[in-house]
Amino acid sequence: EAQVTQNPRYLITVTGKKLTVTCSQNMNHEYMSWYRQDPGLGLRQIYYSMNVEVTDKGDVPEGYKVSRKEKRNFPLILESPSPNQTSLYFCASSTHGQATNEKLLFGSGTQLSVL
Amino acid sequence: AQKITQTQPGMFVQEKEAVTLDCTYDTSDQSYGLFWYKQPSSGEMIFLIYQGSYDEQNATEGRYSLNFQKARKSANLVISASQLGDSAMYFCAMRGRGATNKLIFGTGTLLAVQP
Numbered sequence: 001e002a003q004v005t006q007n008p009r010y011l012i013t014v015t016g017k018k019l020t021v022t023c024s025q026n027m028n029h030e031y032m033s034w035y036r037q038d039p040g041l042g043l044r045q046i047y048y049s050m051n052v053e054v055t056d057k058g059d060v061p062e063g064y065k066v067s068r069k070e071k072r073n074f075p076l077i078l079e080s081p082s083p084n085q086t087s088l089y090f091c092a093s094s095t096h097g098q099a100t101n102e103k104l105l106f107g108s109g110t111q112l113s114v115l
Numbered sequence: 116a117q118k119i120t121q122t123q124p125g126m127f128v129q130e131k132e133a134v135t136l137d138c139t140y141d142t143s144d145q146s147y148g149l150f151w152y153k154q155p156s157s158g159e160m161i162f163l164i165y166q167g168s169y170d171e172q173n174a175t176e177g178r179y180s181l182n183f184q185k186a187r188k189s190a191n192l193v194i195s196a197s198q199l200g201d202s203a204m205y206f207c208a209m210r211g212r213g214a215t216n217k218l219i220f221g222t223g224t225l226l227a228v229q230p
Contacts (some may be wrong), residue, residue: 033217042119042206042220058217090160092218100148100210101167104218106160 002027006091006107013081014115021076021110023091031097032074033058033104034066037088046089049074050097081114088112117142119207121221128197128228135182136192136224138207144168147211149190150218151181154204163205166190194226202228 004025013019025032033048035058045058049068063085065077074093078085088111092104118141128134140149151163166174166181174181182191194201207221 035220040222042222043208043218044220045217048217088158092160100146101165102148102210103150103162103165104160105162106152109158109160111158 002105004091004093004105004107006089006110008110009108010111012113012115015082016080019078019081019112021078021089021091021112023074023076023107024072025074025091025093025105026072027093027095027105028071029093029095029105030071031095031102032068032091032093033097034064034074034076035090035092036060037090037109043090046076048097081112083114086112086114117144117209117211117219119209119219119221121207121224123224124222125225125227128194128226130199130228130230131196133193133195134197134226136194136205136207136226138190138192138221140188140190140207140209142188142209142211144211147209149181149183150208150210151179151190151192152206152208154206154223155200156203160206164192197228199228199230202226 030051034046035043037043047066049055091107094102120139147168149166153161164176178195180193204223208218
């Protein structure tokens, strides 16, 4: 089954404690992206990757890091989480990321709470 | 800059009735794609329907149809014969060409279907 797998589903942490949210896709997609969802703001892009070793900032990259060492994996790293990073996070992928008709396939989301 | 506007934060509809969720967009691109996603209370993002800017026919997928009015820059989602399982958050999104490389989302509309 084609899917994007995110882990963990829920995460509670404390300010300053480094964490990683993993994301993996099994469709050989070139394009992967991270979004955060906040009430009243919709989904905003954090980072995206067009292919292995190619990453770029989205609209809200501050406080986040990503890496794309393998095509299937695109982890999101919070080096020093802060309470304003409490949010619902989604990983998503699509074939190439260049066509206007490419729909994104989303993971099931990670609800992060930073205390 | 590209923008998606959803002006209805929440809506009620009676079961078996039709409902229209509004979406307007702003872009200078000639080629773009419009998407609708559903987010039930479980949190996942489910793709519903796609409309290309050059498509002459309105897109339909089962009970979902997209009322595309290019000159007015609107892409409203119509759900016919509402069911209780349609209760969810609905997001309109747009993807342009070139350097955009991302799906831009509106703030969403929360639909509640009443028995």
